[in-house]
Every structure is written in structure tokens, then in C-alpha cells.
Amino acid sequence: MTHPTTLIKSGPSDYPSLARIKWFRQQLSAWGVVNRRDYPWRRTKDAYHLLVAESLLQKTDADIVAPIYELFLEHYPTIQDLAAANLDDVAKILKPLGLFFRAERLQQSAEIIIRLYDGKVPQDQKQLLKLPGIGDYTARAIGSQAFNQPLAVLDANVARILERFFGLQGERVKSRCKILWGAADLIAPKTDVGEWNLALLDFGALTCKAQSPNCQHCPLASKCQWNSDR
Known part of the structure; x- marks a missing residue:
């Protein structure tokens, strides 16, 4: 899987701005420092x-x-x-x-x-x-x-976060969805991607859950497309 230079459109609007992506990274990275699980x-x-x-x-x-x-x-x-x-x-x-x-x-x-x-x-x-x-x-x-390679990951937790926050519409089988893989690649930072991946996985497991997401205490809530549409 290669890093795309652009992301396939998933709906009527174009891909989010770099400023929105940067804000997303900052919030999730800060959340991960405090909340990342220990295994x-x-x-x-x-x-x-x-x-x-x-x-x-x-x-x-x-x-x-x-x-x-x-x-x-x-x-x-x-x-x-x-x-x-x-x-x-x-x-x-x-x-x-x-x-x-x-x-x-x-x-x-x-x-x-x-x-x-x-x-x-x-x-x-x-x-x-x-x-x-x-x-x-x-x-x-x-x-x-x-190996500290700059490789983003995509599982059900990560897919759910990307779909909700950015308003993306992925395919039913998330692991094969080019839109979501493209988003995961494009949104990931250039360095410390391993730490970034762990933050996303934990955020999806602990806060942006499939059932009963904790939107009240979510650092992304103010700019989350899914939250604003509810």
C-alpha cells in the first residue's frame, strides 16, 4: 500500500483542509500522551x-x-x-x-x-x-x-474515528476501503507514526466507541462532523 498524494472524494465536499488535519493531529496526540493504554x-x-x-x-x-x-x-x-x-x-x-x-x-x-x-x-x-x-x-x-517506519494503520476503531470526525463514508469492509486507507495515510504525521497509531487505536477503544461514545469528554467534539450532525 503506497502513500497517496490525494484522497479520493467520499461525498459532495472535498477533503478537509490541512488546518483541520493539523488540529486533529494535535488533539489526538495530546490525548494519547495522557490516556494511552499500557500493554x-x-x-x-x-x-x-x-x-x-x-x-x-x-x-x-x-x-x-x-x-x-x-x-x-x-x-x-x-x-x-x-x-x-x-x-x-x-x-x-x-x-x-x-x-x-x-x-x-x-x-x-x-x-x-x-x-x-x-x-x-x-x-x-x-x-x-x-x-x-x-x-x-x-x-x-x-x-x-x-522499525519506526511511517506506516499508518486502519482497523475498525481507526475507521470509525475517521468516518465520524471527517464525515467520510467508507465501504462496508473497512480493511479494504481505499478511501479510509487513503485518509489514514494522509492524516498520519511524518514522524512517530507508531505512537500516533497507538493513540488512534486507544481513542477508538476508550472514547470514540462504537456504542455509547463519550462525546461529552471528547477533545474532538467541537469540530467533529458526526457530533455536529446528531
């Missing part, structure tokens, strides 16, 4: 640990993942340990998260990384996307968090 994978830049975390977080709540992530790394602290492990043992640790394929995909990824990349998680997005179960979001999350 064990957010205290590391180890690409293997982040690969494990992002694989476990797919379709699963972070609070549920946290203890399983720590237990997993106690048993398999290196990618070599995971590649050499018994698959049934790996699956047993991940059983509380459901979906057996998580264990299979993680071990397959470890084997591929050892065979093709000398045991080091690749930094190149195209290479990451070739690993089992790795899509745009996961590859970009690893890139921004482990």
Missing part, C-alpha cells in the same frame, strides 16, 4: 515479540491477549524456540484465544523467517505480507512499532 508488547521494539502480539491480537481483545502473550514468550522467547516447538504445545498455550490456525500460522512464519531471513523478522512490507496470516494492518503495525 507488554508496547514496551518493546523486538520485531519477533511484536509479530507474536499482532498475530494474537487479530479479532481478539487486548486485555484477553496480554496474559497469553506473556505466557507464550516465557515458553518461546526466541523465534528459533517457536520454530522448533511441538505444534500441539503451541496450540495448547493459545487455546484460550480460540482459532487453532493462530498457532499453525505463527510457527509457519517462524520457520519461513529462519529459512529465508536468517531468523530476523523482515522489515520490507512485501516480505511481511508473504508470511501466513499477515495482512496490511499487521504488516504496517509491525513496521511502525518495530
